[in-house]
Amino acid sequence: MYEIVIASGKGGTGKTSLTRAFAELAGPAVLVDCDVDAANLHLITKHRVIEEHDFYGGKRASINMERCVVCGICVDNCRFDAIKMIPDMKYSFGERVEVDPLACEGCGLCARLCQLDAVDFHEVKNGQWYLSETELGPFLHARLGTAESNSGRLVTLLRNRSREIAESKGLDMILIDGPPGIGCPTIATLTNASYLLIVTEPSLSAIHDMERLADLAAHFGIGTGICLNKFDINEKMGLQVERFAASRNIPILGRIPYDNAFTTAQLQGTSYMQVGSHAGIGIIKNIWQEVRMNAVSGGSGLKRRFAI
Numbered sequence: 001m002y003e004i005v006i007a008s009g010k011g012g013t014g015k016t017s018l019t020r021a022f023a024e025l026a027g028p029a030v031l032v033d034c035d036v037d038a039a040n041l042h043l044i045t046k047h048r049v050i051e052e053h054d055f056y057g058g059k060r061a062s063i064n065m066e067r068c069v070v071c072g073i074c075v076d077n078c079r080f081d082a083i084k085m086i087p088d089m090k091y092s093f094g095e096r097v098e099v100d101p102l103a104c105e106g107c108g109l110c111a112r113l114c115q116l117d118a119v120d121f122h123e124v125k126n127g128q129w130y131l132s133e134t135e136l137g138p139f140l141h142a143r144l145g146t147a148e149s150n151s152g153r154l155v156t157l158l159r160n161r162s163r164e165i166a167e168s169k170g171l172d173m174i175l176i177d178g179p180p181g182i183g184c185p186t187i188a189t190l191t192n193a194s195y196l197l198i199v200t201e202p203s204l205s206a207i208h209d210m211e212r213l214a215d216l217a218a219h220f221g222i223g224t225g226i227c228l229n230k231f232d233i234n235e236k237m238g239l240q241v242e243r244f245a246a247s248r249n250i251p252i253l254g255r256i257p258y259d260n261a262f263t264t265a266q267l268q269g270t271s272y273m274q275v276g277s278h279a280g281i282g283i284i285k286n287i288w289q290e291v292r293m294n295a296v297s298g299g300s301g302l303k304r305r306f307a308i
Contacts, residue, residue, distance in 0.1 A: 009209030
């Protein structure tokens with residue numbers, strides 16, 4: 001089973017558009033959108049949701065004022081300043097203790113310190129995840145709630161479920177639209193992946209974030225290639241990408257010129273493969289062949305295994 005991740009380091013480089021195009025070329029495969037904070041692969045993929053599940057990935061504190069004596073221990077020891085004393089004459093102490101749900105990180109220290117068990121520490125719903133069916137294969141995607149945490153756990157859930165589905169349906173390919181950045185969701189996306197394609201563009205921020213993502217992939221020993229999208233909008237910055245790739249021995253698997261057809265495809269909720277030029281479609285087909293070949297062969301870099 002091969003798990004191919006298309007990621008970018010930053011948003012807006014075209015990774016989702018490429019993932020959607022690759023899905024048409026891969027044949028039946030499991031699609032996964034691991035950008036749970038701002039998922040958008042479903043916007044350009046016709047799908048029908050067949051399963052919807054709540055995601056409980058963390059806990060949050062609340063104060064039971066029937067047991068609380070307003071001693072202030074929890075207030076003094078909350079490093080996130082999530083617990084406050086609030087004047088309230090309804091209570092005999094003239095104050096009540098309140099937890100700000102947006103500031104609470106769910107560490108549980110307040111519940112451990114309270115000797116009167118006045119802190120309730122309960123699970124909270126952080127978002128939802130979905131299993132959809134498409135013409136291209138099963139599709140897993142999710143939506144993390146506003147200001148909710150544990151995106152890494154949600155990504156791990158999606159990836160574990162994608163393996164189960166691939167095995168049950170006899171599919172040997174999982175195609176993953178990765179999140180931007182190098183934080184928890186990206187780490188959870190890359191762990192144990194077969195291959196990473198970094199989609200970048202010739203801009204200073206994209207190059208900076210590409211370098212960080214390449215460092216992360218090297219740490220996990222994941223074979224990596226680079227796709228330089230919109231290469232013709234800034235030749236000077238494009239040369240920086242070329243030099244970086246050569247210095248790290250990372251192959252550039254393709255260079256895509258700026259093409260308004262990508263925007264057209266997004267507006268129509270479809271794939272570039274349906275509206276792109278013959279030349280552009282040919283470039284993407286060639287990049288996919290390189291990605292697939294590298295994923296099967298192990299790509300560049302030492303492969304290591306980590307459990308998630």
